[in-house]
Amino acid sequence: MTAPSYGIKNLDHLGLVAGMCQELQLAEAIDAVIPKTNTHHVSHGQALVAMILNGLGFHSRTLHMFPGFFADKPTERLIGPSILPEHLNDDTLGRCLDALYETNVSILYQVLAERVVEKLGLKADSVHLDITSFHVDGEYARASDDETGCLRLVRGYSRDHRPELNQVVLELMCENQAGIPVYMQALSGNTNDQKAFAEVARLHLKSLKAAQQSRYLVGDAALYNADILRDLQRQEQLFVTRVPMTLNIAKQHVRELDATKLEELGDGYHGCWLDSDYGGVSQRWLLLRSEQAARREQATVEKHLKKDSTQELKQFRKLCTRRFACEQDAWQALDELRLSLRLLRLEQMTCHACPVYSGRGRPGADEQPQRYEYQLSGLAVTCLDNVADARARTGVFILATNDLNGLSMQALLDTYKSQQRVERGFRFLKSPEFLTSAVFLKKPERIEALLMVMTCSLMIYAALEHRIRTVSAHSKAFCFH
Template sequence: MSHRHTSASKRTAKPTHVTRTKQSFDDQLRRISDEKEDNSLIIPFSLLVIASYLNRLHFKEIINERLRWDPAQWKYSPGVLAQIMVLSVFVPSRKKVALSRIHEAFAGIDLTYLVGEEIDPESLNDDLFGQLLDRMYEYGCSTLYRSISLTVRTTFDLPHNYFLHSDTTSHVLTGEYECSQTQEISTVIKPTYGVSKEKRADLKQIMSGSVTDGDGLVLFCHILDGNTADCEYNNLMISALQSVYGDEFGEYTYIADCKVLTEKNLKLIYKGVKSGDPVKIISCLPDNFGGKLSEKMRKIAYLENNWESLGICCQYPSGKNSEPEYWSRTYQKDVCGHPMWVHVYRKKEAEKHLERYLNDERRKFETDLDVLTSKEFMCEPDARTELENFIKKHKKSIFSAELSLISTTKEKRPVGRPSKIPKPSVIETTWSFCAGEIRGDEAKIERKRRKIDSFCLLTSISPEEMNSREVLLNYKRQNVVESMFSLLKEPLLASTIFLEKPERIEALMTILYFSVLMHGILQLITRNRIEKLPKVPKIGPENRPLIRPKSGTVLNILENFEIITVDGVLKKIRSKQKKRSEQLDLMMYLVDFDPAVI
């Protein structure tokens, strides 16, 4: 009995070292309020690099020069507030930050060191940022953005890139946005319902369109009404580019998705630049454009069967067997009265995709057919109506089956015990369908094979100036603008007080585009410098080779380093991981960090 009691005591007793640790922590906790607070602050190296880029672009100075403001009335200059907003997107926590709580995002961070002026983070509030957004809208958001973005290559001594990639995306919003009659005729953006790329048809939205160069630098951004069509945006953008670049626009190639191809836009394209040449464009030829020109040209190319081998068309081949090979044919055609070139491409991937598609389509057809043949109809008109619905539903289907309507007659005897005077039997007739063998339409299968196996690109550039392979490679880089959109949707600087005013939404989106521009600069500089090294550095995740890294990968590496400041004076730089400590000098070179501009 006593033995069991002793065992229980041992089980319930706390280890001595645990008791000491808790006691020590409690003692420290009681003394913390009596001690002088530590006045040291940190600066994530990633934030310092982004701040240096903004400083080299004279971001604060340009904004202070362009916006209307009175230094006597502003606690902090609009340039400083704008720089804080851009930097908040890069705070390592990567949390969504409300404008009214930006001061919390910078807790423990030496914000004064990052913006070059003494800043008390606790004094930052939504009224300050709201006033900034109002003045940005007043000046013109798109104009303000390009006044800085178009100086990037000169500022950082980067070679010019003469390819422009254009696209749009949607941004869903919460809340009601009732437009007044005065807004209907104004230039204020109108949040409204539209084709949501986030699949949120229940929410109002705005659109934004951007143009990046071939390296992913966002040169132009426009915030648009929620129901703006891509064809309207492309018309607006081409006109804007012609106005901004003038004669120099003739040196650029405008690349966009198939929505750019309308008669109105082609007319604008063939107005050309002042030299008289049309705007250089490349786009995917949609199925229903130009009298189904895409299908006609693919059919001709397959009939001629005289393809030119292009090999593997990747700008940076991985060396894996999974990369497709391409073949092409080129034709000159008049499109809406304008001479253009159609490049038909075929790739060696059709059969596996076709087989998967045919299996799916056959499965759908068999399911519907089983439902039809399992039904019994009490009258012939009902059966024929069901047959008409089935035929209508599968009118464009690749598969078909011969259906026969058969009737079945049954004698239905009266229920119960026979009476002295027997009741007559009831003759009941039902109708049902009998299906023959399921057959595939070979002509439709061949058309589908060609559609999966091939596609067409339309361009105003002659083959002598840009051959089929070059056209394809340049079009495939269209994903650079889509990558920028994914970055744009990661952060969210939002507060309901600001979302109630469309003008501030437009300015807020422009701030986010500035953050995307910083991503583009970081990524481009790092990739260019890696290419100049004698061998690829092994400083990626888990010390893997750092080959053409995205900006997010570079930021993750930079976040391993922190600068410690005391009273605004740099004291030391530390690495969160010891194995990374010797990589700081290399990272400073790769991101072109210039301490002189901080």
């Protein structure tokens, strides 16, 4: 009788990942849309699960190194019967990426996300919109007038502080309960945030709202645009967003801030309501001051105060060395300078006449000046009240909503702070141990599909985290009773 052979396989935490993929029937959903042919040993759904396992294995591998990653893993249990590591080669995975791209990754992902949210029983109160970029390696030359619809890998505003590299942009929308991404869109590297958000509001928000049944759309300051706000209002979509401090009206409210009118909200926050109709949309602004943010910003504010006061002092000294043709011009220049000063106050200003002679050198005792020029002199002192106001405005920001009655100050703040879920998802995707520590594939189409795989990985991770927290909370409650 032949002795049985034994081997050791490492399951680690991938058993949880594979179990969640099986519970959500991720492979079956993909295979229903993109069925495999007779020549495929691994279906497209199984290949997607393999890439998710690799992404959540926290050992970054390029596609051609997948067999090495799975060499000591029980692939038949994790992915499917008769699936061996050598079957998960770069040809199989590349073919899966091509098939995903041809199916339209955004629409396909939205269908998957709706299934996941339904199976987990999540009822989102808000969805959170944000955008980030990933730099890519390699050359992906494409004509600027390319009309194939494929994203272009070009330089743009780099959130990775690598402006010299080409990049691709990923736009995500996450629900607020578990942080599950419910929408994803791959965009060209030079995409403008406001234009991307406007397109979502115009083309996709209606279907997302119907599927997720959430009340609020939450975004950062890039969402606060007059055209976008009007689109949201026409669709009867409630929003919560941060007001960009570049708006003159926002600057004015912060400048005129009266700390005595702020109500304490707890946890270091104080706020007051303001009315606004920016963009022709009736809304409420919540002006907030955070003590924690003020402490973080203090060093930066002191640096700016020193820089601005030095610059204003240089302007004053330059004015005092300047000569004018008449006294009126000198006083007019002084008035213009005073209007531009924020930190300095000018005192004891005088204007005196300076004689100008025709020849060089010291004029003779009886020589008369050819004309007179006028020069200013005086003192520049620091305006302590303005400095104190600048310090008091640190940590101040404004939130806006078109829900005129339904949100208290604390509820509005809490709704906006849930934006951290999508930002945390981006930090997860950018982790050096994740699938995309460096993105390099041969075709932009495959990179677009890879962004969907990354988002699916985040979806499974968030679903697992939600399930574990729910079970843990239930167990604690049961033990307590």
